[in-house]
Amino acid sequence: xxxxxxxxxRKVVDGNGDGTGLSNDVIDIQAKLDGGYVNEVTSKxxxxxxxxxxxxxSENFELLPxxxxxxxxxxxxxxxxxxxxxxxxxGFKANYTDPKTRLRFCSPEAFRFLRSLPExxxxxxxxxxxxxxxxx
Amino acid sequence: MVAEPNGARADEAxxxxxxxxxxxxxxxxxxxxxxxxxxxxxxxVIDIGSSELRAGFSSADGPxxxxxxxxxxxxxxxxxxxxxxxxxxxxLHTSVRSGVRSPFEANIPFNATLLERLLDGTIVALGLANExxxxxxxxxxxxPCQMNNSRAFIMEVLxxxxxxxxxxxxxxxxxxxxxxxxxxTSTSSLSQFNDRNALIVSSSFRATHVLPxxxxxxxxxxxxxxxxxxxxxxxxxxxxxxxxxxxxAPALSYDRVNLLREEICYFSSNxxxxxxxxxxxxxxxxxxxTAIEIPSQEGTKTCPSPEELERQRxxxxxxxxxxxxxxxxxxxxKATTEVAPKEVERKLTSEEVHRVESLLSELDxxxxxxxxxxxxxxxxxxxxxxxxxxxxxxxxDAVGKKEAEIVSxxxxxxxxxxxxxxxxxxxxxxxxxxxxxxxxxxxxxQLKEKRKVKSIRGAAEARERVKLQKExxxxxxxxxxxxxRRQKEQDPDGYLRRRIKERDDLLQRIKKRKAARxxxxxxxxxxARNRMRLIAQQIMPENGKKMPDDxxxxxxDWNVYHDMQGGDTEEEEQEEKxxxxxxxxxxxxxxxxxxxxxxxxxxxxxxxxxxxxxxxxDICLDRIRSTEIIWQPSIVGLDQAGLxxxxxxxxxxxxxxxxxxxxxxxxxxTGGLMNTPGANARLQAExxxxxxxxxxxxxxxxxxxxxxxxxxxxxxxxxxxxxxxQELSDSSVSRSEYEEMGPEYLKEHFASNVYYQTPQSDRERxxxxxxx
Numbered sequence: 001x002x003x004x005x006x007x008x009x010r011k012v013v014d015g016n017g018d019g020t021g022l023s024n025d026v027i028d029i030q031a032k033l034d035g036g037y038v039n040e041v042t043s044k045x046x047x048x049x050x051x052x053x054x055x056x057x058s059e060n061f062e063l064l065p066x067x068x069x070x071x072x073x074x075x076x077x078x079x080x081x082x083x084x085x086x087x088x089x090x091g092f093k094a095n096y097t098d099p100k101t102r103l104r105f106c107s108p109e110a111f112r113f114l115r116s117l118p119e120x121x122x123x124x125x126x127x128x129x130x131x132x133x134x135x136x
Numbered sequence: 137m138v139a140e141p142n143g144a145r146a147d148e149a150x151x152x153x154x155x156x157x158x159x160x161x162x163x164x165x166x167x168x169x170x171x172x173x174x175x176x177x178x179x180x181v182i183d184i185g186s187s188e189l190r191a192g193f194s195s196a197d198g199p200x201x202x203x204x205x206x207x208x209x210x211x212x213x214x215x216x217x218x219x220x221x222x223x224x225x226x227x228l229h230t231s232v233r234s235g236v237r238s239p240f241e242a243n244i245p246f247n248a249t250l251l252e253r254l255l256d257g258t259i260v261a262l263g264l265a266n267e268x269x270x271x272x273x274x275x276x277x278x279x280p281c282q283m284n285n286s287r288a289f290i291m292e293v294l295x296x297x298x299x300x301x302x303x304x305x306x307x308x309x310x311x312x313x314x315x316x317x318x319x320x321t322s323t324s325s326l327s328q329f330n331d332r333n334a335l336i337v338s339s340s341f342r343a344t345h346v347l348p349x350x351x352x353x354x355x356x357x358x359x360x361x362x363x364x365x366x367x368x369x370x371x372x373x374x375x376x377x378x379x380x381x382x383x384x385a386p387a388l389s390y391d392r393v394n395l396l397r398e399e400i401c402y403f404s405s406n407x408x409x410x411x412x413x414x415x416x417x418x419x420x421x422x423x424x425x426t427a428i429e430i431p432s433q434e435g436t437k438t439c440p441s442p443e444e445l446e447r448q449r450x451x452x453x454x455x456x457x458x459x460x461x462x463x464x465x466x467x468x469x470k471a472t473t474e475v476a477p478k479e480v481e482r483k484l485t486s487e488e489v490h491r492v493e494s495l496l497s498e499l500d501x502x503x504x505x506x507x508x509x510x511x512x513x514x515x516x517x518x519x520x521x522x523x524x525x526x527x528x529x530x531x532x533d534a535v536g537k538k539e540a541e542i543v544s545x546x547x548x549x550x551x552x553x554x555x556x557x558x559x560x561x562x563x564x565x566x567x568x569x570x571x572x573x574x575x576x577x578x579x580x581x582q583l584k585e586k587r588k589v590k591s592i593r594g595a596a597e598a599r600e601r602v603k604l605q606k607e608x609x610x611x612x613x614x615x616x617x618x619x620x621r622r623q624k625e626q627d628p629d630g631y632l633r634r635r636i637k638e639r640d641d642l643l644q645r646i647k648k649r650k651a652a653r654x655x656x657x658x659x660x661x662x663x664a665r666n667r668m669r670l671i672a673q674q675i676m677p678e679n680g681k682k683m684p685d686d687x688x689x690x691x692x693d694w695n696v697y698h699d700m701q702g703g704d705t706e707e708e709e710q711e712e713k714x715x716x717x718x719x720x721x722x723x724x725x726x727x728x729x730x731x732x733x734x735x736x737x738x739x740x741x742x743x744x745x746x747x748x749x750x751x752x753x754d755i756c757l758d759r760i761r762s763t764e765i766i767w768q769p770s771i772v773g774l775d776q777a778g779l780x781x782x783x784x785x786x787x788x789x790x791x792x793x794x795x796x797x798x799x800x801x802x803x804x805x806t807g808g809l810m811n812t813p814g815a816n817a818r819l820q821a822e823x824x825x826x827x828x829x830x831x832x833x834x835x836x837x838x839x840x841x842x843x844x845x846x847x848x849x850x851x852x853x854x855x856x857x858x859x860x861x862q863e864l865s866d867s868s869v870s871r872s873e874y875e876e877m878g879p880e881y882l883k884e885h886f887a888s889n890v891y892y893q894t895p896q897s898d899r900e901r902x903x904x905x906x907x908x
Contacts, residue, residue, distance in 0.1 A: 063895035069356035083770035091757040130773025
């Protein structure tokens, strides 16, 4: 029997017998807060910690017809327009990219400044647009 | 003295906008001065957003509670140290930051346990905890296209934890729209919205949504979400400022930057154009540029009272007096002990010593000659003639003269000193004799003595040499300085020119060296190759021959390390210092030239370099850049269509041209980020751009901003509760419906999400069958 099944079984036992899993006891909220949550509804229900991804996983989105609007398919798609390039230092339009650091720059002055940066700060600048070197 | 351009600049600086970076005021979960007495039958209205939770009763005109959705567990200092749960600002005040957690990820409340605690804390704060059963309808908001799981645990808490009679759920942006529509028309029924078409743009903390409302219902199939919001804008701004101004990084906290963003950032109606204008038009740049004043650390300290200041001043004065007395006493004691023996121990000056010694050695020489008379007569006469004496008597006269001179000198200097000098001279003479004697003629003891003398003499000579060298160098420097002074006086213009040239050369040299260092970091560069060659040579000399192992014998040998390193930091520091001196001198000589040069270089730098001043920083382009991320998520590296493009996608995916047109005709803006100035103008521009060609060119765009983009969602939810009756019960899930349909069930109404059942995988279905 999986853990999940154990929990479900317990839920039925805890319930009031009508199969809904509901308890007849009224939960005193103040006592719940003061007493350190022995009586949490969510933990009783087996809703222990799940990451957002796990939560989405149990939604079975893939079994739905594709035209049903879900959290994931209302996400805007990647842009079809070419992303505009801006100078990493000044924010002006960047016509150039430094082949060494991969930083974008708009002028000799900006280039000089960016070249004077130590490596870790170069990475910091790149990470502003999530382009830093990632170790895999 | 102030030149014209400087004056103009000063005027501009006066005009420049200034903003003080400040902390948000410390807030409480609820305003203690306001009491909220819910009427019977009032609904509990909670707007759970990822930035803020707003809760209250439906009869009020605003939420009674507003706080960030944060939960912590901490020991309560007031009570017996038991761990208690805190929410909102209380959590922030009682716990360390790391212990404070939010149930949200992105814009979805995903952590059931934390969410329950948050709701519990809210219920307690609303004063409902003592009721055994909360017999009030609930109206809550949820994000568009809320996940069923997430909704399920909210419903479970409400129905099972609080025994709620009914729960109504709706989308925050749609509630906000409803409230604004309702308050702008006179009819008091919600049925007027049944055939309404509108496009609602809701930009909140973690996400920006495009929500089409078609025939009075949320048309979720065409909704779009961009995963950036106010949180991302603030984060982007904060990270950029911290990078550009590292010295202020500790002062640039998230909360402060958030306030700053709300204060100074705006939407540019045409970003491309404005960026270009900022780059090319300095006047416009100055106009947009804002100085941000960083509060100094002293400012945060509490100011001591005048009495306290007086007391501290007295203490300092007393301590100073004590120290002063102590030093005076010490000086006095030193003077009394040292003065007396000093008079006895008068030392001979080097001149006097020289006189004594030359006299003594001359006398000694003469006596040596006269001693030779008996032993080596030939040598004696030769010495006599060499000294220019004709006969023995001349010699005796000379000896007598010297002796007389010595006697007179003795009188002059005093018996004791003379004796000392003589003693010294004799010792030296003995040592000289010892050194001159060849080793084989010496006994073992004498040899030892000779070695000792030799080493002592060597050290003394070396000291003397160094002293001389130093003196020489000092003289050289003094001569050079004198020469410079002379040039400065005689030909000031030429001198200045030379100094400027020297400075430029030095600048050039430093620049070149930096370039060389840069090239060094590239492995294939010439500099790097030279370095490798040097290192290889040290290990294995060329031709494979082993070099004679005399490395280090010559001083130049050690230069190889210098070359390998590609530069000397000490030397560089000296050069930098010299450069600074030069600059200072040039400034002193010709302040007008230096100021002009400075201004010129600043003018170019201003656009490109973050200029650090002691207590302020400048923001210009970042005023529009940080909010631009919802139009161009690629700025923060997110590969997603921006808001303009998303509106296009949303509208064009709708069936029917008339429906599309009616949608664009009514655009409604809500959500915290839409409070930013310029939202309306930018949206106009974007919608015009994406408008399909088939649209009649004269389409009237009606873009409206919510009256209060932040609170209207709560007010809309409260409005539904206030209208109550059939309208509310038709939109709410009742207890019996919850029990029948399960926790994910949702009653659809015009502001709600679209309900769909969570599909079951085959495995889950099998499991269920087996349990039965």
